[in-house]
Amino acid sequence: MRLGRDSLAGLIFFAVSLILLVQSFGLPQLPLVPVGPGFYPRIVLIFMAVTSAALVVQDLLARRAEPADVPAPAQPQRAYGLVALSFVIVALYLVLLPLLGYRIATVLFVAALQATLERPTTWQQWAILAAIAIATSAVTYLVFERYLTVLLPRGSWTDW
Amino acid sequence: MFELLGHGLLTVLQWNYLVPLFAGTLIGVVGGALPGVTITMTIIVILPFTYGLDPLQGLAAMTGVYVGGSAGGLVTACLLGIPGTPSAIATTFDGFPMARGGAPGRAIWLGVWSSFFGGLIGGLFLILVTGPLAAIALQFGPWEYFSLFVLAMAMVAGLAESSFIKGLLSTAIGLLITVIGTDPIGSVPRFTFGSEFISGGFPFLPVLIGIFAFAQIMSDIEKPAVPKTPEAVLATQPSLGVSLGVSHFKVIGEILGRPFLLLWSTVVGILIGVLPAIGGSAANMLAYDQAKKFSRHPERFGTGVPEGIIASESSNNANVGGSLVTIMAFGIPGDAVTAVMLGAMTIHGIQSGPLFVSQQPALAYGIYAAYILAHLLMVLILAAGALFMLQITRVRLAVLAPVVLVLCVIGAYALNNTMQSVYVLLIFGVFGYALVKGGFPLAPLILGLILGDQIEINLIRAIMTDDNPLLFFTRPISGALLFCAALSVALAVWQHMRHRARTAREEAPDF
Numbered sequence: 197m198r199l200g201r202d203s204l205a206g207l208i209f210f211a212v213s214l215i216l217l218v219q220s221f222g223l224p225q226l227p228l229v230p231v232g233p234g235f236y237p238r239i240v241l242i243f244m245a246v247t248s249a250a251l252v253v254q255d256l257l258a259r260r261a262e263p264a265d266v267p268a269p270a271q272p273q274r275a276y277g278l279v280a281l282s283f284v285i286v287a288l289y290l291v292l293l294p295l296l297g298y299r300i301a302t303v304l305f306v307a308a309l310q311a312t313l314e315r316p317t318t319w320q321q322w323a324i325l326a327a328i329a330i331a332t333s334a335v336t337y338l339v340f341e342r343y344l345t346v347l348l349p350r351g352s353w354t355d356w
Numbered sequence: 357m358f359e360l361l362g363h364g365l366l367t368v369l370q371w372n373y374l375v376p377l378f379a380g381t382l383i384g385v386v387g388g389a390l391p392g393v394t395i396t397m398t399i400i401v402i403l404p405f406t407y408g409l410d411p412l413q414g415l416a417a418m419t420g421v422y423v424g425g426s427a428g429g430l431v432t433a434c435l436l437g438i439p440g441t442p443s444a445i446a447t448t449f450d451g452f453p454m455a456r457g458g459a460p461g462r463a464i465w466l467g468v469w470s471s472f473f474g475g476l477i478g479g480l481f482l483i484l485v486t487g488p489l490a491a492i493a494l495q496f497g498p499w500e501y502f503s504l505f506v507l508a509m510a511m512v513a514g515l516a517e518s519s520f521i522k523g524l525l526s527t528a529i530g531l532l533i534t535v536i537g538t539d540p541i542g543s544v545p546r547f548t549f550g551s552e553f554i555s556g557g558f559p560f561l562p563v564l565i566g567i568f569a570f571a572q573i574m575s576d577i578e579k580p581a582v583p584k585t586p587e588a589v590l591a592t593q594p595s596l597g598v599s600l601g602v603s604h605f606k607v608i609g610e611i612l613g614r615p616f617l618l619l620w621s622t623v624v625g626i627l628i629g630v631l632p633a634i635g636g637s638a639a640n641m642l643a644y645d646q647a648k649k650f651s652r653h654p655e656r657f658g659t660g661v662p663e664g665i666i667a668s669e670s671s672n673n674a675n676v677g678g679s680l681v682t683i684m685a686f687g688i689p690g691d692a693v694t695a696v697m698l699g700a701m702t703i704h705g706i707q708s709g710p711l712f713v714s715q716q717p718a719l720a721y722g723i724y725a726a727y728i729l730a731h732l733l734m735v736l737i738l739a740a741g742a743l744f745m746l747q748i749t750r751v752r753l754a755v756l757a758p759v760v761l762v763l764c765v766i767g768a769y770a771l772n773n774t775m776q777s778v779y780v781l782l783i784f785g786v787f788g789y790a791l792v793k794g795g796f797p798l799a800p801l802i803l804g805l806i807l808g809d810q811i812e813i814n815l816i817r818a819i820m821t822d823d824n825p826l827l828f829f830t831r832p833i834s835g836a837l838l839f840c841a842a843l844s845v846a847l848a849v850w851q852h853m854r855h856r857a858r859t860a861r862e863e864a865p866d867f
Contacts, residue, residue, distance in 0.1 A: 202522075205794045209525060216532075216547055226542040231819055233539035233546055236812040240535055244528035250521045274578045282577055283786060286761060290782055293765075294775055306758040313577065314754035332759050336766065344408025346770045 200259055206251035213245040278312070285309050297351025302333035361483065364721030368416060368729055376413045377726050380420025381733040387421070388428020389440045389745040392576050393756070395425035396692040400569050401760055403561070403696055404767040411704040412719055416726035418697050419680075423475060423730035425693075426673045427738065430467035431745045434665075435460055442637035443672040446644035450657065450664030457660050461602035466662050467669040468738050469608050470618070474670025475731045477622045478629070478677025482684075483724050486713055489685035493710035498817035499828050503837035505807045505814070508688055510841040511631060513800045513848070520852045526796045530804020531811070533558055540813050553776060561699040562768040562780040563805060568692060569764045570785025571792045573757050600742055610662050611670075617647055617663055618670055625671030629678020629691075643671030673731070680727065684712055684720060688807070692799065695806050703771065 199207070220241065223234035289305035296304070307329035316322045340346040350356065367373060380402060387398030399421045406414030429444030434451035447467055454463040496504070513523035536547045537557020548555050611618060621643040628639040647667035648657045657664050679694045687709030689695035701708050706716065713720040738745075768781040791798065818827065829835045 201794060202519075205796075206525075209529070213528075213532075219547060223546060224544060226544070229541050229816065229820065230823060231816060233542055233544040236539075236815060237532075237535040237546060240528060240531045240808075244525065244532060247521055247525040247528055251519075251525055254519070254521055276578060279574045279578045279789070282574065282757075283782075283789075286782060286785070289765070290775070290778055293769075293778070302762055306762065309758040309761070310754050313757060314752060328755055329758075332762060336762060340404065340408070340766060340770070344405060346404065346408050346766070347773050348766065349769060349775065 200255045202255035203252045203259075206248045206255065210245055210248035210252065213241045213248060217241040217245065281312055282309060285312060293349045293351075295351055295353045297354050297356035298348035299333050299337055299356055300351065300354060301349075302336070303329045305329075306332045357483070357487070360717055360721040361724060364718070364723075364725035365729070367412070367718070367722055368725040373413055373416050373722070373726070374729075376409060376417035377420045377729060378733055380417030381424040381730045382420075382737055384421035384424025384426075385428035385431075385734060385737050386424075386745065386748055388425035388444070389431045389748060390751070390756075391432055391436075391438045391440055392572075392753075394441050394572065395422060395443070396568050396696070397572055397760065398425050399693050399696045400565050400767065401763045403565070403700060404763060404770050406700050407703065407770050411701070411706055412722040412726075414700055414704065415697065415719070415723055418700060419723060419726040420730045420733065422676050422679075422693050422697075423673065423727065424734050424737070426475075426676050427468065427471040427669070427734050428745065429672075430471065430665075430669055431464065431738070431742050434463040434467060435746060443640050443675070444668070445637065446640040446668035447665055449644065449668075450660050450662070451668075453658065453660035454662075454665070459660075461600040462607060462662075463660075463665060464600050464738070464742055465602045465604065465607045466610065466665045468735055469604070469611050470666045470669035471673040472731050472735055473611060473618060474622045474625060475673035475676065475734075476728065477619070477670075478626050478674035479724065479727050479731070480677075481626050481674075482677040482680050482727065486681050486684045486720070489681065490710040490713050493686050496710070496833065497831070498814040498821065499831050499834040500837065501814040502811060502818060503828060503834040503841070504686065505688070505811045507837045507841040507844065508807065509800065509803055510844045510848075512803050513845075519795070520848050522796050523800045523848075526791070526798070527800040527804040529791075529796075530801040530806075531808045533563060533805055534808025535812070540809055541816050553779075558780055558784070559771060559777050560702075560805065561696070561771060562777040563784045564692070564695060564699065564802060565764050565767055566781040566784030567788030567791075567798060567801065569760065570781075571788035571798065573760060574785075574789045575792060576753055577757065611666055614663065614666060617650070617666055620650070621647060621667040621671040622674040625674030626678040626681075628671070629675035629680075630682050631678075639671045639675040640668040643667040677727070680723070683708055684723070685710060687712070687810075689803075692802055695802055698806065 217238060220234035220237050223232065223237075225232045285305065285308050288308075289301055292301040292304065295301075307325055310325050310328065316325050337348060341348055368377060383402055384395065384398055387393045387401070388395060399418055402417060402421055406417055409417070425441060426443055429440030429442075430447045430451065432438050432440040433444040433447040434455045437448050437452035437456075439445045439448050451463045451467060454460075454466075509527050513520065513527045534557070536554055538545055538555070545555055624643040624646055625639040628642060644657075644664055644667050647663050648654045651657065651663060653661075679689070679691055682688050683694045683698055687698070687707075689698050698708055706712070706719065764781060765778055768777040769775065771777050788798065791801070819825075827834070829838060
């Protein structure tokens with residue numbers, strides 16, 4: 197029998213809880229505290245292991261009760277590739293932030309994500325995209341750094 | 357009490373408090389009106405702006421967002437048939453048919469004034485009940501606190517729509533996140549695997565922002581675009597005029613002429629708000645359902661009756677008052693919005709809980725005052741720009757998503773000016789999105805995350821005071837709370853089983 201999504205999630209969480217449960221027994225005991233630093237995590241991890249196992253069992257029982265030849269209901273098309281690409285762009289932004297500094301990295305990030313989500317086709321659209329990217333960076337920088345005195349990341353490459 | 361409230365009102369009426377309150381209410385109304393942008397998302401966006409403000413300015417802005425957001429959803433609910441926030445879902449049932457039937461102004465203003473009156477009654481409850489409840493909470497020992505937190509988590513896990521087991525597992529994940537890092541009693545590192553990165557544990561706000569904001573934005577990105585601009589809707593609804601002119605006396609008379617409906621819906625909203633982590637989305641649906649059950653003409657609900665709008669909108673704003681009671685009296689967030697407020701209070705070094713009102717009266721009454729004034733501002737903002745809100749709904753995701761993500765990054769970075777919090781944001785963003793895709797409810801996880809440390813501290817404190825574990829059951833309040841927790845779990849299991857049996861019966865072939 198192929199594992200369902202819930203069974204897979206349950207097995208992952210079950211494995212995590214078992215690994216950490218074993219680790220919790222290696223935590224040192226404190227002389228003044230009667231129960232030690234591993235006491236509470238063990239309760240949480242046992243709770244997690246039990247619920248994970250219950251999820252696996254529930255999923256397996258549900259799949260067994262389901263007739264095998266019933267086709268899965270049609271799902272609307274989802275743009276998972278776009279989501280993955282968006283996460284990659286966010287990750288790149290976080291890499292560039294300490295290198296280029298907030299102002300430059302934010303312009304690049306906003307422009308890149310906008311272009312990814314809705315690709316401009318005319319030069320006017322590209323101009324609007326660039327204006328939004330620059331404005332977002334400039335306005336947030338001015339509001340946070342100048343008005344609210346909230347420091348934003350400086351770039352080690354640009355000193356900006 | 358009234359002297360303190362008067363002082364709070366005078367304080368918040370000063371421009372340096374009124375400006376953040378107005379800005380917060382305006383942003384809340386706009387965020388509430390934007391379909392797909394929840395109040396939680398709006399308050400996350402505004403969070404970094406509060407870092408540079410004094411505590412009352414920041415909390416006034418957040419209170420404004422909460423109040424404005426709870427009302428803002430009604431604009432698109434009534435005029436477009438799309439609820440701006442989940443707390444306005446029930447408003448669409450009668451608001452949209454009423455607007456489509458040629459009375460858009462009546463639909464909008466029934467909603468606005470119902471939000472106003474419901475919110476003010478909720479505010480009265482907030483002011484009158486928070487102090488006495490906090491006094492009761494002061495009598496609590498670690499046993500009672502532990503049991504109260506267990507009850508809160510049991511209730512939230514039980515409310516998970518997808519699966520009760522997933523709700524419980526989600527709670528466990530939230531609790532597990534809090535045990536990573538140093539333990540709160542002896543500062544022993546736990547589950548850090550020798551990594552400096554997680555040696556101090558995961559900071560609460562970046563985790564919360566990551567899980568909520570990323571999960572929501574990425575879920576929006578993955579959806580196929582369905583353009584539904586105001587023009588498109590107005591074009592298909594020729595009877596829907598653009599004038600929202602209406603006799604306010606008549607509309608207010610319509611609402612106050614149904615005192616039982618207004619009061620009962622408000623009570624429903626307050627009670628749902630007081631219960632941890634349930635929120636306005638449940639309040640408006642339940643109040644609508646109650647209004648329908650008590651009505652002499654339930655068959656007319658859904659066709660554009662004023663009762664449906666009054667019930668939904670008065671309950672979702674009253675819900676805000678109830679949520680604030682829980683956070684101010686017990687230090688337990690009523691929902692994700694108050695969880696962010698709790699985080700903001702912690703940043704400013706303010707300890708929320710039973711001592712909050714007595715130790716910080718100026719701040720507490722300032723919040724009450726901000727709450728009341730936010731309702732007035734909300735009415736003014738909607739009077740000035742309800743139709744403008746429709747134009748704002750045209751903002752495209754391609755523009756909105758990068759700007760919101762930039763503000764999320766600032767919110768995480770500015771916590772302690774390190775990139776570590778920003779990396780935590782991304783990690784939990786991916787994790788939150790994966791959980792949503794796996795059908796795991798986020799509310800129990802967030803509650804586990806918020807209460808995890810407090811549960812551990814109170815459990816260890818109770819054991820250090822007296823190592824008899826039976827005290828959790830034999831102390832009257834603690835025992836009663838645990839009994840309620842067990843009852844809540846049993847009820848949730850029963851409801852899920854009944855739902856499953858009913859679904860199976862409905863799906864069975866009809867021979």
